[in-house]
Amino acid sequence: MTAVGRSVRRVEDARLLRGAGRFVDDVDRPGQLWMRVVRATSAHARLVGVDTAAARAAPGVHAVLTAADLEPLPRIPVRLGPFDEPLDAFLQPVLADGAVRYVGEPVAVVVAEDPYAAEDAAELVVPELEALDVVLDAARAIEPDAPALHDRGNEVLALTRGYGDAAAAFERADRVVEIEVEVGRHTGVPLETRGLVADHDAALGRLTIWGATKVPHFNRRVLAGLLGMDEARIALRSTDAGGGFGVRGEFYPEDFLVPYLARALGRPVKWIEDRAEHLVATNHSRQQRRRLAGAFAADGELLALRDTVWHDNGAYVRTHGVVVAELTLSMLPGPYRVAAYEGRAHVAVTNKTPCGTYRGPGRYEATFARERLLDAAADELGIDRLALRRRNLLTAGDLPHHRDLPVLGHPVEIDAGDFAGLLDAALEHSGYEDWTREAAEARERGRAVGTGVAYFLEKSGGGGFERARVSVGADGRATVAAGGATLGQGIETVLAQVAADALGVDPAGIDVTVGDTDLVSAGGGSWASRSTIFSGGAVRLAADATAERAREVAAELLEAAPGDIRLEDGRAVVAGSGDRGVTLAEIAAACDATSAGRRGDEPGLTAARTFVDAPMTYPYGVHLAQVEVDSATGGVRVLRYFIAYEVGRAVNPALVAGQLVGGAAQGLGGALLEAFRYDASGQPQCTSFMDYLIPSAAEVPPVGTAIREDAPSPGNPLGAKGAGEGGVDGAGAAVAAAVEDALGVTRALVEVPIVPERVRAVAAEAGTRPAVGAWS
């Protein structure tokens, strides 16, 4: 029985369940010092100077660093295009230089004997600030008289993306429907905060870093450049990571400061972010306001879309550049046939924490806008909401479907899919008809229950490469070293499953290491739901090559033809003669230097391979929600939730389901609870988990899933499409639709999170009386 396709138990769990994982704060180096970041307490001010005298004199302090100590002062480069225009003027320096532009911006760092001493001393650093006016809204920021954050003003750039003749389509439309929507400022908020440990060996000229993840090779190159070191002398070590979701593992100011200080001070330096810092220092995401218009024929055919986005990027452009704004434009048409599209995004800086990607970047936002527009259009045209979607979904006849919209450097090419079929499957597996009937019955009894649907298009993988080495040691144990990074997604298990099938061994017995730059020399990392495709592809190639070598050597040992050798249960056996065989350990032993040399082979039962350039894949899915609204309090309870998702091939269905359910919890958080709010002076109001509300087990309903393998991707050896992000994409749209349905209103819920104040106002306007016993 093959391992791929089965819900085998995770190889990561043995350590994590025992509390024996190794997260970055579990790493200690002899003689280490602790860094503490002094952060700006004003949202916008001239930074006239920084008084560090008292901090330098504090007990246990080894160093205090400000921008004045760094010449040149590094600015963190952009990792991902587009690069329509240079973004240099908006990049963040590693320490504030001349001005602070958001609360939480690093102004200085203190290094001391222990974290308590470092925190004490940090409180003694006094930045001298002269207040400037703040701007906290993207549309306001790009007005000519807005307070300017940067020399080049506040509009980073205005991206335009589109295809076809939208103007003509709007001209001939029977009905134009326009809505304005807003997505709040959410972000990943992994349960482990960021952290780094750096140790510089001056004798060897080598720097070792723990705590980097996601894109270790890219970060190593950036760091090497900023430190003026040869990148081969920098090693990034893999650790467990307490969740990624887009924000962890990007290159932040601390990713320069910690290694810089370790080298400068000749002592290991450790930094562990605290939660209050995390909520103002680590990337925010999502926040957009959007005006979206659809041109419709009378029968509901969607002729064109016109889209204007105001994207609030916070105070600087970070590593993601303006890719979230681009994705939000490029993914807008989604799974529908849209003949013409005209999109424009104003990317603006504001006096808030800078932004990057968060799980489903651009898709959560675009799905919310488009699906809300379709609901509004359906209501206006008098067409059933599902029927309007069916009228416009891509069909087999539309495939392959090309859109001249760039997604990470490639135009959209949807090569496979059964979009209507997935909608049917979602409705059938969820029992959606019962949901709507129950809701209608509940409403007749005075309860505000409603249902909603959102259809979305995902994207995953696309471009780049990964490497992997698969080896079998003389003890018969297989090891895999591959590109990618552990973020909690179970990548070690997936890679073990892929290798296990080729080698004929149990995946539980395979040791997997990802994200160590000494073991794998280059790679793209774990983001964009790409690791199963790329690292999985590389492991498949390397494991096949290792297996082939094993069969050749076994054939020699058993005096049989290589084609007759089968690998199973850790042995190589001659087909048709079950007792003639050798163990993998024996084969590995026969690959020693002497024996291999005699055969003219390299020693070792091992192979390394690279998997290059799989095309972008486009998974797609449907979210269904049933909610109950308490019109008196404005509370929304999600009663039922269901996700149908097409993944091409599920290597481990339980892990795919876990990604969908976990993604749904985050999506529901964004739909109902999560938002970073600021007061009028730019002071963040959500700097603890009392104020930034993450859903608990009390808020997240059971989430049903249907994982479909209808359209395996032809572009990679596993046929897989990324599964990491589809759980989040439709939640805002589906919940908003369900709340409208519960209250019997249309176009009323166009902003997430859907807060109780808004629900009460809408309910009051709709004349819905509070139901007695609604929350039984």
Next chain:
Amino acid sequence: MSDVHLIAITVNGTRHEVAVEARRTLADVLRHDLGHTGTHLGCEHGICGACTVLVDGQPTRSCLVFGVQADDAEVETVEGLAGADGALNPLQDAFGAHHALQCGFCTPGFLMLATALLRENPDPTDDEIREAMASNICRCTGYQSILEAVRAAADGAAEAAAP
């Protein structure tokens, strides 16, 4: 601030004497002084529950308790759950079987919380499990699998105890 106190603390059955500053949290004592790094800090303000340990049997946020408050206390951490032979206990095993963890960072807190729940209430209803587990935050799983794992552990224990 730098007053140092000598405390005696029993962790998973082993007694330790530790000199700690008055302000040092129990979490830091466990993690950094005693090397029990299985207890994790997710927020350090008592909301997320990743640092939950049992102090004299009660689930406790170890980030909100000072080490000196645990003087003479019996503390149980995730490292004490597995059997002497290293085998996972039924609750840990159920978490693995039900895919109740992804990144594993919150897991020790949930395991300790569930341990306390099942000791106090060996046969909880689904609602009681949900209510208890709502004390802690998980950002990966969406909770469903955690609730199923606790349910399975409770049912398994009930089955094992049946005559």
